[in-house]
Amino acid sequence: MSKEPDRLFAQPLPQVPDFAFNEDVVRVFPDMIKRSVPGYPTIVENLGVLAAQFAQPGSVLYDLGSSLGAVTQALRRHVRTDGCRVIAVDNSAAMVERCREYLNGQDSMFQELLPVEVIEGDILALQFQPASVVALNFTLQFIAPDERLALLSRIRQSLLPGGALILSEKLRFNDLEEHALLTDLHIAFKRANGYSELEIAQKRSAIENVMKPDSLEEHRERLLAAGFSKVVPWFQCLNFASLIALP
Template identity: 80%
Template sequence: MSHLPDRLYATPQAQLGDFAFNEDVVRVFPDMIKRSVPGYPTIVENIGVLAAHFAQPQSILYDLGCSLGAVSQAMRRHVRSEGCRVVAVDNSAAMISRCQEYLNAQDAMYQELLPVQVLEADVLTIDFAPTSLVAMNFTLQFIPPEQRLPLLARIRQALLPGGALILSEKLCFADAQQQTLLNDLHIAFKRANGYSELEIAQKRSALENVMKPDSLEVHRQRLLEAGFSQVVPWFQCLNFASLVALP
């Protein structure tokens, strides 16, 4: 499938609405995420590797906030546990529609892949079945802060012994100098990937009301409060990180 370049914020916009995962974003999302999130391909592929480690036979694997299904595809490439299936969930109809197309294309290229159920739903309201692996790849930061702990507690309750939650997030930092340095380095990363100052500024404005990042310590404490016993960072590139939380 062809991917369009991300030029959504390349021209001045008199009124910037809040960022939304709509049809416009879906059309350019692969380019957008690659040029905006340092280490994204490495995170996605290794979530597949981690999923293969934690997946248990006859269990469900969740991809919450699946967007175009990159994590679901990685799970299907790596998990070989018998009887597993993936449930991919997103509340964007545009994302879900394109996700199904990508999964169908993957089916045409490979044999004996895990089955995937694609759901258009709010991760805050779905009933979790017993699961050995839950992936939230840059999803929690778009959920209202007061609803994050209850969601994580429900995920913890659904996890089978020996299972895991993989949580990837943009981080903020309590230390002002560290925050400034990593923010500046992230902007340099975007510039190096061809984004203009206008694009960087307009997208930042569009995101400020809908994406609320937390610090690593806030994530750790919240996960422990939700009932997880261990929280282990396994990846960080600039201000983006991924954690494994164990029940």
């Protein structure tokens, strides 16, 4: 994976454009997400471990909003269930192109990996096949809020008995003091990872119109409304969390 450091917001920008998953972001994405999302490497690796517990023979494992395929690669490191295949979907052409290159690299280094198909497309328009694992790793927060319930309902309908949705998101908190504390600690995390005050501020204005986090309570209620029977948080680091939702 690219080792290029993320300096995208290091210089003052006359006007900060809305954040987009374009070629510039693709080049620095592995560095950006690791330095921006507390717990990201732990979440990705363990998503593979969890998926192996839910994978059903002959089913599909979806990686929705796959970016460079970090989750897909973790699924292929950990899932050995007969007849499973991975479908990775992203609507950024630049992400999809680089993701395919990285997965070819994984194929050339390891044998007997699950087959994978990378689709360039909108997850809101996807025809889901019967699935045992669906991963939404920091993707739902970029979907328009009024589309989220319908998407989760369609995922729920595609899930086989014994399967699971694994949903990772940045959280906001209804308690203002808790929200302020965890936001400050997240800024401290970014600072400790070498981001300047300017980089932190400009990234914040770039994402504020395009990324709308929900609270844990909102996630739980919406997942139940979508038909999931149980919602189990399995990881939280500062204001980032991951949940298992069972059909």
